Amino acid sequence: MNDLFHPWAWFIWLVGVALPALLTRNPLYHSILIGALLLDMWVLRQHRFNGWGWGIILRLVGGIALAGVLLNALTVHYGTHVWAHLPSSWPLIGGPLTWEAVLFGGASALALFTLMLLFAVWNMSMPPSRWLRMLPAALFQVGIITSIAITFVPVTVRTVREIYDAQRLRGHRFQRLWDYVPLFAPLLVDSLERSISLAESMAARGFGANVDPTPDRTRVLYQVMVGMGLLGIWGGLFARMYWPHPPLAAWMSLGGGSVLVLGVLWAQGRRVRRTRYRRWYWRVRDTALVGGSVVLLTVTLFTYARSPRMWLYYPYPPYSVQPSFEWFIGLVLVLAALPALLAPPRSPATLSRGKAEHP
Amino acid sequence: MRNILWGLLLSVWVLVSVTRAADGPHRVGLVIRYSTGQVETYCVTFSEPEITGVEVLERSGVPLIVDPNQSVGTAVCKIGNEGCDYPLQDCFCQCQGVECMYWAYYHLVEGHWVYSRVGASSYKVHDGDVEGWSWGPGEPGHGDPPPVIPFSEICSGATATPTPTLTPSPTTTPTSTPSPTSTFSPTPTLSPTATHTPTSTPIPVSPPLAATPTPSPTWTAASVLPSPSPATRSPLSPVSSPTFSPPPNPTVTPTSPSVAVGSLSPVVSAPPTLTPTPTARMVWPPTLPPNAVIITPPRPQPGYTSSPRTPSPVSSLGGAVDASPWASYVLTLAVLGGVALVVYVRQGGRG
Numbered sequence: 001m002n003d004l005f006h007p008w009a010w011f012i013w014l015v016g017v018a019l020p021a022l023l024t025r026n027p028l029y030h031s032i033l034i035g036a037l038l039l040d041m042w043v044l045r046q047h048r049f050n051g052w053g054w055g056i057i058l059r060l061v062g063g064i065a066l067a068g069v070l071l072n073a074l075t076v077h078y079g080t081h082v083w084a085h086l087p088s089s090w091p092l093i094g095g096p097l098t099w100e101a102v103l104f105g106g107a108s109a110l111a112l113f114t115l116m117l118l119f120a121v122w123n124m125s126m127p128p129s130r131w132l133r134m135l136p137a138a139l140f141q142v143g144i145i146t147s148i149a150i151t152f153v154p155v156t157v158r159t160v161r162e163i164y165d166a167q168r169l170r171g172h173r174f175q176r177l178w179d180y181v182p183l184f185a186p187l188l189v190d191s192l193e194r195s196i197s198l199a200e201s202m203a204a205r206g207f208g209a210n211v212d213p214t215p216d217r218t219r220v221l222y223q224v225m226v227g228m229g230l231l232g233i234w235g236g237l238f239a240r241m242y243w244p245h246p247p248l249a250a251w252m253s254l255g256g257g258s259v260l261v262l263g264v265l266w267a268q269g270r271r272v273r274r275t276r277y278r279r280w281y282w283r284v285r286d287t288a289l290v291g292g293s294v295v296l297l298t299v300t301l302f303t304y305a306r307s308p309r310m311w312l313y314y315p316y317p318p319y320s321v322q323p324s325f326e327w328f329i330g331l332v333l334v335l336a337a338l339p340a341l342l343a344p345p346r347s348p349a350t351l352s353r354g355k356a357e358h359p
Numbered sequence: 360m361r362n363i364l365w366g367l368l369l370s371v372w373v374l375v376s377v378t379r380a381a382d383g384p385h386r387v388g389l390v391i392r393y394s395t396g397q398v399e400t401y402c403v404t405f406s407e408p409e410i411t412g413v414e415v416l417e418r419s420g421v422p423l424i425v426d427p428n429q430s431v432g433t434a435v436c437k438i439g440n441e442g443c444d445y446p447l448q449d450c451f452c453q454c455q456g457v458e459c460m461y462w463a464y465y466h467l468v469e470g471h472w473v474y475s476r477v478g479a480s481s482y483k484v485h486d487g488d489v490e491g492w493s494w495g496p497g498e499p500g501h502g503d504p505p506p507v508i509p510f511s512e513i514c515s516g517a518t519a520t521p522t523p524t525l526t527p528s529p530t531t532t533p534t535s536t537p538s539p540t541s542t543f544s545p546t547p548t549l550s551p552t553a554t555h556t557p558t559s560t561p562i563p564v565s566p567p568l569a570a571t572p573t574p575s576p577t578w579t580a581a582s583v584l585p586s587p588s589p590a591t592r593s594p595l596s597p598v599s600s601p602t603f604s605p606p607p608n609p610t611v612t613p614t615s616p617s618v619a620v621g622s623l624s625p626v627v628s629a630p631p632t633l634t635p636t637p638t639a640r641m642v643w644p645p646t647l648p649p650n651a652v653i654i655t656p657p658r659p660q661p662g663y664t665s666s667p668r669t670p671s672p673v674s675s676l677g678g679a680v681d682a683s684p685w686a687s688y689v690l691t692l693a694v695l696g697g698v699a700l701v702v703y704v705r706q707g708g709r710g
Contacts, residue, residue, distance in 0.1 A: 036695060039695075077414075241456060312447065333691075337695065346706055
């Protein structure tokens with residue numbers, strides 16, 4: 001069992017790091033988060049956690065982010081620091097090209113990369129089976145389907161790499177577009193086989209079977225409650241959008257609808273019986289991770305509520321192109337590296353396995 | 360070889376396009392109406408055959424906050440002190456429900472304001488056009504467009520001459536008798552290099568007032584038009600301008616254009632010389648009554664330099680680089696490096 005932290009500790013850490021990453025585009029803060037997350041990733045790899053092909057995805061995101069910088073630089077013609085002029089008769093890209101647009105594109109790219117790196121670390125440490133177990137019982141079917149959908153890309157990337165290596169071992173060379181046909185044909189076959197295998201295994205485990213059928217009257221009651229709840233939520237949200245200061249009834253509608261839907265979910269969840277083969281343990285380092293994450297979360301929320309300008313980065317006029325930096329926010333962001341710092345040293349078994357795999 | 364030819368062809372095209380772009384000074388009028396009813400006009404000069412509506416606003420020098428990364432183009436969030444402080448607020452922070460207030464965009468077509476069908480970053484403005492911005496609902500047919508001010512009136516005093524001096528007459532002698540025809544003549548004379556030129560097109564303001572005028576050293580290249588409102592006027596407090604040096608007791612003799620400012624009858628005549636800058640703006644009238652609405656002049660916020668749009672090196676971004684954030688940043692990176700070292704040692708190196 002090589003889980004470094006309790007899944008709920010990981011989840012709170014994820015929320016704590018995701019909040020500042022989503023709130024700001026400040027490249028200085030993002031660079032600290034990226035450094036901390038790369039450290040976490042390195043430690044997870046040392047502990048033999050599977051990357052699920054995230055390396056390729058991160059490279060892909062890096063490419064997309066760079067394309068975003070180029071696109072922003074060419075299409076946004078606002079700012080005072082002009083580095084080139086394209087004829088204004090050129091559609092879309094014509095006009096002055098400014099450093100502000102380049103910087104904003106770069107900051108956005110960095111923010112995107114940070115988020116992808118964060119979820120890469122989360123995915124490495126939390127395989128779908130673990131976070132599926134964290135879902136409310138009533139949502140287990142939705143959870144399984146979601147986990148299958150989410151793991152589709154990483155699994156496909158891994159398969160592509162395996163087929164690519166196998167074909168190269170056979171002496172095949174990938175030079176032109178046509179050379180990739182021997183890659184895609186086995187990939188298609190493998191995907192179909194995987195789908196059939198998955199469907200059979202789910203059917204064998206009784207997925208979707210109605211073991212404990214709900215009585216008709218109860219089912220109708222649940223359906224009516226869900227319908228009324230959704231209607232209340234919709235009405236509340238609509239009133240909130242329509243009026244700048246929505247009446248009390250709008251909030252009551254929103255709250256009442258939410259209570260109805262959650263109540264049905266809870267009642268449905270009680271009818272689902274789960275068995276667990278593996279227990280989760282809460283250790284001291286889990287408490288430390290949660291404590292650090294709560295500090296990160298609290299400082300982020302407090303400083304953002306008190307002075308959002310601390311987090312702001314917007315290079316276009318009238319703001320400064322130079323990012324601001326508050327030392328205490330920077331130090332708190334270093335807490336994103338807590339998983340790496342709190343992770344136990346590698347066990348001898350892991351070390352020997354690592355040496356065997358990488359002599 | 361083919362690539363080289365294509366490259367050469369493209370370079371020639373760009374060169375020709377850029378050369379053709381600078382084909383002489385053009386002017387465009389800009390009218391901005393605030394929710395208080397106050398109106399500012401600007402006469403913006405540009406050398407390109409056409410510029411966008413956002414560029415007109417930008418070159419006028421008026422404090423401006425936009426969101427250029429909207430999916431539909433550039434959204435104008437704030438002009439002057441009115442609007443939304445994007446990105447701290449939503450760009451349309453006062454258009455979140457049934458009551459929708461925002462900066463509506465108009466074009467003056469044949470003496471009538473026409474609500475713009477496209478965004479300011481998509482609309483091309485040509486020589487002689489007049490652009491309008493108004494804070495309000497701005498619906499087609501139901502909006503609150505700015506007052507109609509023809510181009511000739513906005514850019515009338517903005518004749519480009521080689522002498523970059525402006526000679527207003529800033530000694531004011533008001534009386535307490537309402538004088539709806541008090542006039543003022545700043546006689547702005549701008550150099551051709553100024554990106555926009557001043558006009559003064561005041562509109563009448565009613566009630567009387569008794570005011571002691573103060574010489575206003577703020578002579579910039581636009582005018583503020585007090586709208587017909589119950590506000591009374593008193594001397595306008597001076598707004599500093601580094602290019603204006605009024606004498607100890609300047610005298611202003613208002614001549615033209617005329618202003619009806621209640622009881623204010625400024626007699627202004629003064630010798631000082633003003634050298635307008637591209638971001639200059641004229642505030643009218645020079646004096647304001649105690650309960651009048653004062654339009655504050657554009658003040659660049661910290662970090663913003665309203666520089667001409669010319670190619671500039673990266674090193675000049677943001678002016679002088681503040682060293683203190685970078686020192687804190689390097690220290691924080693050092694802390695992160697220390698953490699990395701501890702982790703490395705704890706995990707037994709690369710294994």
